Amino acid sequence: MFVRTTYATGDPATLDQAVQALTTEGRERLEEEAGFRGAGLFVDRELGKLMTGTWWADEEALRAGAERMAELRSRMLAPFATTVAVDNWEAAVASRPESVGEGACFRLVRMEFTPSDADLLVDAFENGALPRLQAMQGFLGGSLLIDRAGGRGAVGAIYADRDSLAASRAPVAALRGDATSKARATVRSLEEFEVAMLVVRRPSS
Template identity: 55%
Template sequence: MAVGTWWQDEQSRDASDARLRGQRTAMLAPYVTTLATENWEAAVFTRPSRPLAAGAGFRMGRLEFEPSDGDLLVETFKNMVVPKFQAIPGFEGTSLFIDRARGRATVGVLYTDHTALAASRAAQAAVRGEAITKARFTLRSVEEFELAFMTMPEMP
Protein backbone atom coordinates (compact mmCIF):
# COMPACT_ATOMS: atom_id res chain seq x y z
CA MET A 1 0.00 0.00 0.00
CA ALA A 2 1.29 3.46 -0.85
CA VAL A 3 -0.28 6.71 0.29
CA GLY A 4 0.95 10.09 -0.88
CA THR A 5 0.22 13.64 0.12
CA TRP A 6 1.60 16.90 -1.25
CA TRP A 7 2.45 20.05 0.66
CA GLN A 8 3.14 23.60 -0.49
CA ASP A 9 6.34 23.87 1.55
CA GLU A 10 8.43 22.06 4.16
CA GLN A 11 7.02 24.07 7.06
CA SER A 12 3.44 23.06 6.19
CA ARG A 13 4.49 19.44 5.75
CA ASP A 14 6.27 19.33 9.09
CA ALA A 15 3.35 20.95 10.93
CA SER A 16 0.93 18.49 9.36
CA ASP A 17 3.11 15.52 10.26
CA ALA A 18 3.19 16.50 13.91
CA ARG A 19 -0.62 16.83 14.02
CA LEU A 20 -1.51 13.78 11.93
CA ARG A 21 1.04 11.15 12.99
CA GLY A 22 -1.34 9.40 15.41
CA GLN A 23 -4.32 9.61 13.06
CA ARG A 24 -2.26 8.20 10.20
CA THR A 25 -1.19 5.20 12.28
CA ALA A 26 -4.76 4.51 13.43
CA MET A 27 -6.20 4.88 9.92
CA LEU A 28 -3.72 2.44 8.36
CA ALA A 29 -3.62 -0.09 11.24
CA PRO A 30 -6.24 -2.41 9.67
CA TYR A 31 -4.14 -2.68 6.51
CA VAL A 32 -0.47 -2.65 7.55
CA THR A 33 1.69 -3.87 10.42
CA THR A 34 4.56 -1.45 9.80
CA LEU A 35 4.46 2.13 8.66
CA ALA A 36 7.22 4.27 7.18
CA THR A 37 6.89 7.97 6.46
CA GLU A 38 9.37 9.50 4.05
CA ASN A 39 9.73 13.00 2.68
CA TRP A 40 10.61 13.63 -0.96
CA GLU A 41 10.99 16.66 -3.20
CA ALA A 42 8.39 16.71 -5.98
CA ALA A 43 10.98 17.64 -8.62
CA VAL A 44 8.80 17.17 -11.73
CA PHE A 45 5.14 16.35 -12.11
CA THR A 46 2.24 16.50 -14.52
CA ARG A 47 -1.27 16.27 -13.12
CA PRO A 48 -4.13 14.34 -14.63
CA SER A 49 -6.78 16.58 -16.13
CA ARG A 50 -9.30 15.24 -13.60
CA PRO A 51 -9.34 12.91 -10.57
CA LEU A 52 -9.10 9.32 -11.77
CA ALA A 53 -11.64 6.67 -10.81
CA ALA A 54 -10.90 3.67 -8.65
CA GLY A 55 -9.28 1.00 -10.79
CA ALA A 56 -6.93 3.34 -12.63
CA GLY A 57 -3.41 1.96 -13.01
CA PHE A 58 -0.28 3.22 -11.25
CA ARG A 59 3.29 2.11 -11.92
CA MET A 60 6.11 3.09 -9.59
CA GLY A 61 9.82 2.71 -10.17
CA ARG A 62 12.37 3.04 -7.38
CA LEU A 63 15.75 4.45 -8.43
CA GLU A 64 19.18 5.06 -6.95
CA PHE A 65 21.74 7.54 -8.25
CA GLU A 66 24.89 9.30 -7.21
CA PRO A 67 23.79 12.43 -5.32
CA SER A 68 25.97 14.52 -7.64
CA ASP A 69 23.76 13.31 -10.55
CA GLY A 70 20.50 14.62 -9.05
CA ASP A 71 20.23 17.59 -11.40
CA LEU A 72 20.96 15.35 -14.39
CA LEU A 73 18.14 13.00 -13.35
CA VAL A 74 15.66 15.87 -12.98
CA GLU A 75 16.68 17.42 -16.31
CA THR A 76 16.44 14.07 -18.13
CA PHE A 77 13.05 13.31 -16.64
CA LYS A 78 11.64 16.74 -17.41
CA ASN A 79 12.94 17.12 -20.96
CA MET A 80 13.09 13.55 -22.29
CA VAL A 81 10.98 11.19 -20.17
CA VAL A 82 7.82 13.24 -19.63
CA PRO A 83 7.20 13.97 -23.35
CA LYS A 84 7.69 10.29 -24.21
CA PHE A 85 5.40 9.13 -21.39
CA GLN A 86 2.74 11.60 -22.58
CA ALA A 87 2.71 9.86 -25.98
CA ILE A 88 1.81 6.48 -24.44
CA PRO A 89 -1.92 5.68 -24.88
CA GLY A 90 -3.83 5.90 -21.60
CA PHE A 91 -1.23 8.12 -19.91
CA GLU A 92 -2.76 10.45 -17.30
CA GLY A 93 0.13 11.90 -15.28
CA THR A 94 3.59 11.34 -13.89
CA SER A 95 5.86 12.50 -11.09
CA LEU A 96 9.49 12.33 -10.08
CA PHE A 97 10.08 12.40 -6.34
CA ILE A 98 13.70 12.76 -5.34
CA ASP A 99 15.81 12.57 -2.18
CA ARG A 100 18.95 14.26 -3.40
CA ALA A 101 20.98 13.71 -0.22
CA ARG A 102 20.40 9.94 -0.20
CA GLY A 103 20.53 9.48 -3.96
CA ARG A 104 17.07 7.94 -4.16
CA ALA A 105 14.06 8.69 -6.33
CA THR A 106 10.68 7.32 -7.28
CA VAL A 107 8.86 7.73 -10.57
CA GLY A 108 5.10 7.31 -10.59
CA VAL A 109 2.95 7.07 -13.71
CA LEU A 110 -0.86 7.04 -13.77
CA TYR A 111 -2.90 5.35 -16.50
CA THR A 112 -6.64 5.49 -17.17
CA ASP A 113 -7.23 1.85 -16.25
CA HIS A 114 -5.58 -1.54 -15.78
CA THR A 115 -5.78 -2.31 -19.51
CA ALA A 116 -3.83 0.85 -20.39
CA LEU A 117 -1.35 0.09 -17.60
CA ALA A 118 -0.70 -3.39 -18.96
CA ALA A 119 -0.48 -2.18 -22.56
CA SER A 120 2.07 0.49 -21.60
CA ARG A 121 4.68 -1.88 -20.15
CA ALA A 122 6.90 -2.23 -23.23
CA ALA A 123 6.75 1.46 -24.19
CA GLN A 124 7.51 2.63 -20.68
CA ALA A 125 10.36 0.10 -20.36
CA ALA A 126 11.92 1.46 -23.56
CA VAL A 127 11.77 5.03 -22.23
CA ARG A 128 13.19 3.84 -18.91
CA GLY A 129 16.11 2.13 -20.65
CA GLU A 130 16.97 5.29 -22.56
CA ALA A 131 16.76 7.37 -19.38
CA ILE A 132 19.01 4.95 -17.44
CA THR A 133 21.72 5.40 -20.05
CA LYS A 134 21.42 9.18 -20.11
CA ALA A 135 20.90 9.95 -16.40
CA ARG A 136 23.13 7.21 -14.91
CA PHE A 137 20.73 5.77 -12.35
CA THR A 138 20.06 2.24 -11.17
CA LEU A 139 16.52 0.88 -11.30
CA ARG A 140 15.84 -1.05 -8.07
CA SER A 141 12.22 -2.07 -8.60
CA VAL A 142 9.09 -1.57 -10.68
CA GLU A 143 5.75 -2.07 -8.98
CA GLU A 144 2.18 -1.85 -10.25
CA PHE A 145 -0.82 -0.79 -8.20
CA GLU A 146 -4.53 -0.27 -8.62
CA LEU A 147 -5.67 3.20 -7.66
CA ALA A 148 -8.24 3.07 -4.87
CA PHE A 149 -8.90 6.75 -4.24
CA MET A 150 -7.74 10.10 -5.58
CA THR A 151 -8.43 13.74 -4.81
CA MET A 152 -6.95 16.73 -6.59
CA PRO A 153 -7.00 19.99 -4.68
CA GLU A 154 -6.54 23.20 -6.60
CA MET A 155 -2.94 24.21 -7.22
CA PRO A 156 -1.91 27.73 -6.22
Protein backbone atom coordinates (compact mmCIF):
# COMPACT_ATOMS: atom_id res chain seq x y z
CA MET A 1 0.00 0.00 0.00
CA PHE A 2 0.91 3.66 -0.30
CA VAL A 3 0.21 6.59 2.00
CA ARG A 4 -0.15 10.33 1.56
CA THR A 5 0.52 12.40 4.66
CA THR A 6 -0.37 16.02 5.29
CA TYR A 7 1.23 17.95 8.14
CA ALA A 8 -0.32 21.33 8.94
CA THR A 9 0.22 23.97 11.60
CA GLY A 10 -1.86 27.00 12.48
CA ASP A 11 -3.83 28.84 15.12
CA PRO A 12 -4.92 26.38 17.85
CA ALA A 13 -8.19 28.29 18.19
CA THR A 14 -9.25 27.32 14.65
CA LEU A 15 -8.01 23.72 14.65
CA ASP A 16 -11.35 22.18 15.61
CA GLN A 17 -12.98 23.79 12.59
CA ALA A 18 -10.57 21.91 10.33
CA VAL A 19 -11.07 18.69 12.30
CA GLN A 20 -14.85 18.96 11.88
CA ALA A 21 -14.51 19.41 8.11
CA LEU A 22 -12.02 16.57 7.72
CA THR A 23 -14.04 14.08 9.77
CA THR A 24 -17.32 14.78 7.98
CA GLU A 25 -17.18 15.94 4.36
CA GLY A 26 -13.51 15.01 4.04
CA ARG A 27 -14.14 11.45 5.16
CA GLU A 28 -17.16 11.10 2.89
CA ARG A 29 -15.19 12.25 -0.14
CA LEU A 30 -12.34 9.85 0.62
CA GLU A 31 -14.75 6.93 0.92
CA GLU A 32 -15.83 7.57 -2.69
CA GLU A 33 -12.30 7.26 -4.10
CA ALA A 34 -11.26 4.05 -5.88
CA GLY A 35 -8.42 2.30 -4.09
CA PHE A 36 -8.99 4.09 -0.78
CA ARG A 37 -7.88 1.89 2.11
CA GLY A 38 -8.20 4.08 5.17
CA ALA A 39 -7.30 7.32 6.89
CA GLY A 40 -6.05 8.70 10.17
CA LEU A 41 -6.32 12.19 11.63
CA PHE A 42 -4.05 13.15 14.51
CA VAL A 43 -4.07 16.47 16.35
CA ASP A 44 -2.16 18.51 18.89
CA ARG A 45 -4.69 21.06 20.11
CA GLU A 46 -2.29 22.83 22.44
CA LEU A 47 0.32 23.69 19.80
CA GLY A 48 -2.04 23.89 16.84
CA LYS A 49 -0.94 21.12 14.49
CA LEU A 50 -2.53 18.21 12.73
CA MET A 51 -1.42 15.30 10.62
CA THR A 52 -3.48 13.19 8.26
CA GLY A 53 -2.56 9.94 6.57
CA THR A 54 -4.62 8.51 3.72
CA TRP A 55 -3.99 4.90 2.67
CA TRP A 56 -4.23 3.65 -0.92
CA ALA A 57 -4.23 0.18 -2.45
CA ASP A 58 -1.30 0.94 -4.76
CA GLU A 59 0.73 3.79 -6.19
CA GLU A 60 -1.67 4.18 -9.11
CA ALA A 61 -4.60 4.80 -6.75
CA LEU A 62 -2.49 7.23 -4.72
CA ARG A 63 -1.68 9.32 -7.77
CA ALA A 64 -5.04 9.01 -9.52
CA GLY A 65 -6.84 11.10 -6.94
CA ALA A 66 -4.00 13.49 -6.18
CA GLU A 67 -5.53 16.52 -7.89
CA ARG A 68 -8.97 16.01 -6.33
CA MET A 69 -7.43 15.46 -2.92
CA ALA A 70 -5.28 18.60 -3.26
CA GLU A 71 -8.37 20.72 -3.91
CA LEU A 72 -10.24 19.13 -1.01
CA ARG A 73 -7.26 19.49 1.32
CA SER A 74 -6.79 23.14 0.48
CA ARG A 75 -10.43 23.96 1.16
CA MET A 76 -10.69 21.93 4.37
CA LEU A 77 -7.52 23.36 5.89
CA ALA A 78 -7.97 26.97 4.77
CA PRO A 79 -9.55 28.25 8.02
CA PHE A 80 -6.73 26.77 10.11
CA ALA A 81 -3.44 26.09 8.37
CA THR A 82 -0.64 28.60 7.96
CA THR A 83 1.84 25.91 6.86
CA VAL A 84 1.12 22.67 4.99
CA ALA A 85 3.51 19.89 3.94
CA VAL A 86 2.41 16.92 1.83
CA ASP A 87 4.43 13.71 1.33
CA ASN A 88 3.91 10.38 -0.42
CA TRP A 89 5.20 7.14 1.09
CA GLU A 90 5.43 3.41 0.58
CA ALA A 91 3.83 1.52 3.48
CA ALA A 92 6.72 -0.89 4.00
CA VAL A 93 5.23 -2.47 7.14
CA ALA A 94 1.63 -2.02 8.27
CA SER A 95 -0.11 -3.35 11.37
CA ARG A 96 -3.27 -1.26 11.54
CA PRO A 97 -5.93 -1.51 14.25
CA GLU A 98 -9.50 -2.18 13.16
CA SER A 99 -10.75 0.65 15.34
CA VAL A 100 -9.83 2.78 18.34
CA GLY A 101 -11.75 4.09 21.31
CA GLU A 102 -12.05 7.61 22.62
CA GLY A 103 -8.79 8.88 24.08
CA ALA A 104 -6.47 6.96 21.75
CA CYS A 105 -3.06 8.54 21.11
CA PHE A 106 -0.49 8.49 18.34
CA ARG A 107 3.31 8.73 18.36
CA LEU A 108 5.23 9.76 15.25
CA VAL A 109 8.97 9.30 14.71
CA ARG A 110 10.68 10.70 11.62
CA MET A 111 13.98 9.27 10.46
CA GLU A 112 16.61 9.60 7.77
CA PHE A 113 18.76 6.82 6.35
CA THR A 114 21.07 6.09 3.45
CA PRO A 115 18.78 4.97 0.58
CA SER A 116 20.73 1.74 0.14
CA ASP A 117 19.90 0.87 3.77
CA ALA A 118 16.11 0.96 3.26
CA ASP A 119 15.73 -2.80 3.60
CA LEU A 120 17.79 -2.74 6.80
CA LEU A 121 15.25 -0.35 8.30
CA VAL A 122 12.32 -2.44 7.12
CA ASP A 123 13.81 -5.58 8.67
CA ALA A 124 14.68 -3.80 11.93
CA PHE A 125 11.08 -2.62 12.31
CA GLU A 126 9.21 -5.66 11.02
CA ASN A 127 11.25 -8.35 12.77
CA GLY A 128 12.66 -6.46 15.72
CA ALA A 129 10.68 -3.43 16.84
CA LEU A 130 7.12 -4.39 15.87
CA PRO A 131 6.93 -7.71 17.78
CA ARG A 132 8.20 -5.94 20.90
CA LEU A 133 5.70 -3.13 20.45
CA GLN A 134 2.87 -5.64 20.05
CA ALA A 135 3.74 -7.09 23.46
CA MET A 136 3.27 -3.71 25.18
CA GLN A 137 0.06 -2.99 27.06
CA GLY A 138 -2.18 -0.59 25.19
CA PHE A 139 -0.37 -0.81 21.86
CA LEU A 140 -2.96 -1.06 19.07
CA GLY A 141 -0.98 -0.84 15.85
CA GLY A 142 2.02 0.61 14.09
CA SER A 143 3.38 1.20 10.61
CA LEU A 144 6.64 2.07 8.91
CA LEU A 145 6.40 4.43 5.95
CA ILE A 146 9.43 4.99 3.75
CA ASP A 147 10.64 7.10 0.87
CA ARG A 148 13.32 4.80 -0.50
CA ALA A 149 14.82 7.25 -2.97
CA GLY A 150 14.81 10.14 -0.51
CA GLY A 151 16.17 8.16 2.43
CA ARG A 152 13.31 9.17 4.73
CA GLY A 153 11.11 7.15 7.02
CA ALA A 154 8.27 7.62 9.50
CA VAL A 155 7.02 5.27 12.18
CA GLY A 156 3.53 5.80 13.52
CA ALA A 157 2.22 3.92 16.57
CA ILE A 158 -1.27 4.05 18.09
CA TYR A 159 -1.98 3.46 21.78
CA ALA A 160 -5.31 2.89 23.48
CA ASP A 161 -5.04 5.90 25.79
CA ARG A 162 -2.71 8.53 27.17
CA ASP A 163 -1.64 6.36 30.11
CA SER A 164 -0.42 3.53 27.88
CA LEU A 165 1.30 6.05 25.62
CA ALA A 166 3.10 7.56 28.61
CA ALA A 167 4.04 4.16 30.02
CA SER A 168 5.57 3.14 26.70
CA ARG A 169 7.98 6.08 26.48
CA ALA A 170 10.91 4.53 28.32
CA PRO A 171 10.80 1.05 26.75
CA VAL A 172 10.16 2.48 23.30
CA ALA A 173 13.13 4.84 23.67
CA ALA A 174 15.39 1.83 24.18
CA LEU A 175 13.73 -0.05 21.34
CA ARG A 176 14.08 2.96 19.04
CA GLY A 177 17.78 3.27 19.81
CA ASP A 178 18.36 -0.40 19.08
CA ALA A 179 16.39 -0.41 15.82
CA THR A 180 17.93 2.76 14.41
CA SER A 181 21.41 1.56 15.31
CA LYS A 182 20.87 -1.69 13.41
CA ALA A 183 19.39 0.16 10.44
CA ARG A 184 22.00 2.94 10.52
CA ALA A 185 19.14 5.47 10.66
CA THR A 186 18.99 8.88 12.36
CA VAL A 187 15.93 10.09 14.26
CA ARG A 188 14.97 13.63 13.23
CA SER A 189 11.81 14.24 15.26
CA LEU A 190 9.52 12.70 17.85
CA GLU A 191 5.92 13.89 18.35
CA GLU A 192 2.73 12.79 20.06
CA PHE A 193 -0.89 13.48 19.08
CA GLU A 194 -4.49 12.70 19.95
CA VAL A 195 -6.30 10.39 17.52
CA ALA A 196 -9.22 12.39 16.11
CA MET A 197 -10.28 9.82 13.46
CA LEU A 198 -9.26 6.39 12.26
CA VAL A 199 -10.81 4.63 9.26
CA VAL A 200 -9.59 1.22 8.09
CA ARG A 201 -11.04 -0.26 4.92
CA ARG A 202 -10.02 -3.79 4.02
CA PRO A 203 -9.67 -4.78 0.31
CA SER A 204 -12.74 -7.03 0.47
CA SER A 205 -15.05 -4.19 1.55
